[in-house]
Amino acid sequence: MKTALPNRPDWQALLKSGNRIFIGSNAAVPNALIDDLIANSGDLKDIELVQFNALSDSRWVEPQFSDLFKVNALFIGGEKVRQAVAEGRVDYTPCFLSEVPSLFEEDILPLDAAFIMVSPPDKYGYCSLGVAVDVNLAAVKKAKYVVAQINTSMPRTSGHTFIRIDDIAACIEVEQALPELPIYEPDKITERIGQYVAMLVDDGATLQLGVGKIPNAVLYYLQNHKDLGVHSELITDGIIDLIAKGVINNRKKTFHPGKTVASFCLGSKKLYDFVDNNPHVEFYPSDYLNSPANIARNHKMVAINSALEVDLTGQVVADSIGYQFYSGIGGQVDFIRGAAMSPGGKPIIAMPSTAKGGSISRIVPFITEGSGVVTSRGHVHYVVTEFGVASLKGRSIRERALELIRVAHPKFREQLLAKVREHYWVPNYQKNYPRDVPELGPLGFKTMKIDNQSFDLRPLNPADERRLQEFFYSHTKETLFYRYNHYPTQMTREKSCNLVSVDQSHDLALCIVRQQGSASEIQAVGRYYLCADNKSCEAAFVTRESFHGKGMAKQLLAEMILIAKQRGLTRMLAVVRADNRNMLRVFESAHFERQPSQEMGEVNLTLNLDKYQ
Incomplete structure (x- = not known):
């Protein structure tokens, strides 16, 4: 009836x-x-x-x-x-x-x-x-x-x-066709951002995503993940294929398990048909779904939002461009805060590094006059651009600034560092801005397995100053003696800063780190210094004692050799104490040959890069 x-x-x-x-x-x-x-x-x-x-x-x-x-x-x-x-x-x-x-x-x-x-x-x-x-x-x-x-x-x-x-x-x-959004095809920049964000998402995580090119790119790069869930104010077409493939199954969710939950959806007719009479997708009002306390009930909650600009202390502008109001606060703060409160949660701001055709930087030394802070510097754990991931949680203002400069567009990094120095956020001995090592590939780092553990091999950068200092003080006297040929007793912040502030286009400084969320610990450092002839370099490395004999130094040296060859160098040199058998073994396994030495107790080693395979 x-x-x-x-x-x-x-x-x-x-x-x-x-x-x-x-x-x-x-x-x-x-x-x-x-x-x-x-x-x-x-x-x-x-x-x-x-x-x-x-x-x-x-x-x-x-x-x-x-x-x-x-x-x-x-x-x-x-x-x-x-x-x-x-x-x-x-x-x-x-x-x-x-x-x-x-x-x-x-x-x-x-x-x-x-x-x-x-x-x-x-x-x-x-x-x-x-x-x-x-x-x-x-x-x-x-x-x-x-x-x-x-x-x-x-x-x-x-x-x-x-x-x-x-x-x-x-x-x-009155029948009225629901408004449809266009399919946002990712470009090269948003694809790279999507890759970086996807790397931050663990299997079993619960996601909040918005609409646009970046969320679509993130969803594309999640296709090999497992047991993902969705708790998002908004859902779009991108989730349909992941649900069909079983990538999104909500099995590991700790709040509304088994269900994709949202408060609204925007997309194509395909999406509207998908949610019609679908018992696996449930809609709830915003005061319930966007409640930070409820969001935090999802373990491993990952909130992915965007911004118009981010200043070098981590303040996020999202609703205005100067005095021009552009959008609104919406649910960004709700989800950023909820994800921060979630066990294993990750609040992420993802954005291109530039705007207006690359003419201006979205990472700025100070917020544009008239703009308002939507998300405070205390809320955000990660800022992602096409140049990498800046980790901000637990970082000092100086470390934040250097992390954010590292993911800014390279053409703006030098002037950003100069502006930071005007406000005394970095000391006068902070000379260099972060530089990339393009030979490490498009992502700027490589992942590796050592002793059944996952590590990242990446460039040392100025934000590693304190981490390198901690790495130094973790060494035994024996390790320090073998590395420096004496017993150094101090690694000052100034010395550490000089060691991490490397012109990576001239010299090379790499590290292997264990990255767990926002926590990062250096396990090994390898570097070479370009010799005066510009055709050869001198290499050295040191690893944390717990990874001696596990192959970490071997992989680090192999990467340094590969980069030196790609840069057209012809020889790699090394000087090692004669009683440092472990280090000699690593160099010689890489086909370094011993050369006569004028110093007692030292061994000179040479690798002809032209003949190295």
Whole structure:
């Protein structure tokens, strides 16, 4: 038996001038309902429209409707709304997405009506909010009147998505195709960012992702992961294939296990069909799903968000470009904080290193005047660009600045370091900015297995100053004597800084590190110094005692030889104490040959790189 629908809206009976109305958000904007109000508004004036992100033509913000509507945007979506905010015709109210429902519930923004889009009622009289539960459910619960556009194209989704037809005061039945987003094809830059982010994701992690090229690239590079889960305010087309392949199965989730949970979805018709009557995907309101405490109930929660710029202390600008408000706070802080609180969680900001065709750096010495900090310097653990991963958790201001300079575009690194020095964040002996070693491949590092453990081989960089100092003090007297031919008793911060601040295009300094989350420990260091003839180099290395005899030095030396050959060098030299049998064994296994030495107790070694295979 068909459920009886409410009458069409009598706007003069439902509304008064000066009322406040909420309009449905994201892909569930009831455009036909608003058009009907505009056409039949009569003498109504000064109605405040409160909206979150709206995928719509947003015609109600146009100047010709300024007597009828005053718009208050809780998130700026679309160029028309952005322009209206810039011109002062629309207000912008910054707020966390998790807290938007409280604005209605606590009558900070009391609602006279809520305009929503829903599916037709089922045989029990329940309509579904479909693809956008987010803040819509809170508006429905608090508004004096609920007015609905019933749309046969709206999917019926699972979770907390339902409203009884009896709770709707008036409605219109108008079919409306849901707005679709284009397929964002990653470019080379976003592909590289996706690779780096995917490397931070452990098997069994739970993900939060946004929309755009970077999230799509991340999802592409997660295809070989296992047992991933999803707890995200937004889901897009990218999850469909990973669910079909079993990569996303939510098996290891510790909150809502077995379910992909979200508060809204944006994408293609394929996505909307996918969530329709799908019991494996559940939608919940934003105050529940975006609650940092609930997010943190997922172990290994990985939150991936973007930014417009990041300063060298780690402050994140995400809603404005100078004095121009661009988007909104949304759920970034909710998820960054929730992931930070999660056992094994990782809050990540991922962005290209430059903007405006590479003409400006997104990593900046100080925030652009007028811009606002969305996410504080204390929240973010990782910043990822196409040049690598900057680890910020537990890092001093100096270390943060050097880490972020390392992942900035190379053409901006020198001037960023100069700006840092103006503010005394690095000492005067910090001479060099971080440099890449392109011979290590496109990712700038290599992973390796030694003694059944995973390690990264990468360049030493200025942010390693303290780690190198710790590495020095971990050595026994015997190791120090063999490496330096005497017993050094101190590695000052200045000395350590000089050793890690290497012009990698001239000399070479590599390290092998054990990286566990934000914790990084140097296990071995190898370096060569270019000789005066510019055709030969002198090499040396040292490893942590616990890895002596495990093959670490052998792999490190092999990489140094390979890079020297690629750079066109013809000889590699080494000087080793005659009683340092272990080091001699490593060099000779790499086919170094002994040469006469004028120093007692020392062995000179030479490798002809032209003949080395």
